[in-house]
Amino acid sequence: MNILLLTSITLIYLAGVGYLAYLAFRRTKTAADYMVAGRNAHPYVMALSYGATFISTSAIVGFGGAAAVFGMGILYLTFLNIFMGIFVAFVFIGKRTRVMGFNLNAHTFPEFLGLRFQSRTLQGVAGLVIxxxxxxxxxxxxxxxxxxIAQVLTVDYNVALFFFTVIIAIYVIMGGLKGVMYTDAFQGSIMFIGMSLLLIMTYAKLGGVVHAHQKLTDLAPTAIQIFGAKGHTGWTSFPKFGSEYWWTLVSTIVMGVGIxxxxxxxxxxxxxxxKSNRELNRAVLVGGVFILMMTGVAFTVGALTNVYFVEHPNFGKISLLAANKVVDNIIPLYISNAMPQWFTALxxxxxxxxxxxTLSSQFHVMGTSVGRDIYEKWIGGKGNTVLINKLGILVAILISLSIAWGLPLFFEGGTAIIARGTAIFFGLCAAAFLPMFLAGxxxxxxxxxxxxxxxxxGLGSSLFWILFMHLSESRSLLLCKTLFGVDSLVQGTKWEVVDPLFIGFPLAVIVTLVVQIFAKPPVKDHVEKCFYGIK
Amino acid sequence: MLGLGDFWVSLVFILMILSTILCVVYGALNWNKEGVDDAKLVAEEQKWETEEKGIEEKL
Structure with missing residues (x-):
């Protein structure tokens, strides 16, 4: 690829990020500015920031590649991303969270839970979980x-890791949540343009919408010949009910939406x-369209890459085989072969x-968890709030960098552990936080x-399930093997594949309901304060 | 429909578009609704309470 073009586009992009980070730094003065962006974010900024945080590279490259294998059935994930992740989340959860968060003067999610249930320990422990x-x-x-970055710019992986972290660290630490959200909105806009062009150019290349779909439908016999035994019925139809592919696809959709x-x-x-629910109403519009153009495009194009690779004289085979059976390579391979150079750079x-x-938000939320929730509120530490949170973010970044750099280097199974990171965190959040959050x-x-x-x-059961029962996590984390000599305590049974979320979440709901029968009602004044302004 | 292979994938295309339209229509219809700024609301309420107290004291 043209290295000059690539470098120029990267520099323009970094200059944009730098300018917005500076703007955010200038506009950040109070603790509320640093932690909740002064509670006056623009709806466009809020919606794109939410969407861009939601959608990481793996949603585009990883799941786009999965769509090239499983087909367009995976679009159910996009439907649920839009319906649950945007509509339900904003209208039925967001509005109440905003009003209650304001009534309680909450600055972080753990603080919200802690103040809602009047427990500093809860705030601290929730901060610890994060x-x-x-x-x-x-x-x-x-x-x-x-x-x-290492692959595209042909630089050393460790150098890429270091500079990548430092750039994000600077704007998150300097600009707080304003820095994160301004740059998110900029990055979200780039993602929107990039994905829109990808969709248009793919359909144009394959002869139009209906024609492209028809060509993919006509490839069904090839799909059945290769994957038919596992239940594949073609890339534009759902796998056979109850087959291996059907289960994989359905569980991916369910887990991907991830309650x-x-x-x-x-x-x-x-x-x-x-500052008001009006901003959330407006953000629903922006967010819905944004998510459609992210995963909707990635999955549609992912499936359609099969037409491109089968028709291409140099490949003449389906996407998975063209990419040497590496699912994550399918989308990059398609882009570098099918698209013009300027688009590859974009x-x-x-x-x-x-x-x-995604990373900037993760760093920010980890930092405020240690600075605000653990140090300031739980332990009762004193000092300049903004400075404490800046230090918290720095600590969080150093830990994340150490894990990403050191774990694979010094520990043989390190990469396998990190690969389960998303599933572990989602499982913990769903089981520990969701029941009390919705009830609150x-x-x-x-x-x-x-x-x-x-x-x-919820926390205890999902942790137990992650460490000792669910094979894909317990095998990587090695604790079960060290203590009991087996990868999972339920190895060989169907329980080993049951996700921690399916155990922890229902258990947390049941325990909450049972204890509620015997519990004293909460103080009326506090409840009224929480629900003030909520209809 | 649209050159797609079966009912379920055709359905998801419709659902995906409909859910986006739902977001767009909801956002557009409620574009200017619920625009009360909480900070102003609370400040007004506090001002009202202070005035009320003042009147009570005078009485």
């Missing part, structure tokens, strides 16, 4: 971004950054934006003791 759970998840994105998304601290905090910046927007938003009767009981039950 601080210990999230670095692995951040390491996944960090490694992905660094590998991508955990509704309780992701870095997303929930966005709801508290706008797409590189698109993917860079996706990785940076919708029930005036929920007591502190029942919310806490549900929290501990």
């Amino acid at each position: 601080f210990f759970g999230m670095p692995l998840y951040a390491a996944v994105v960090l490694m992905g971004g660094a590998q991508f 955990g998304v509704l309780a992701q601290p870095q997303l929930v905090v966005r709801f508290m950054t706008v 797409f590189m910046v698109t993917l860079l934006s996706a990785a940076m927007s 938003l919708y029930s005036k009767k929920i007591s502190r003791i029942s919310a806490l009981a549900g929290f501990w039950a």
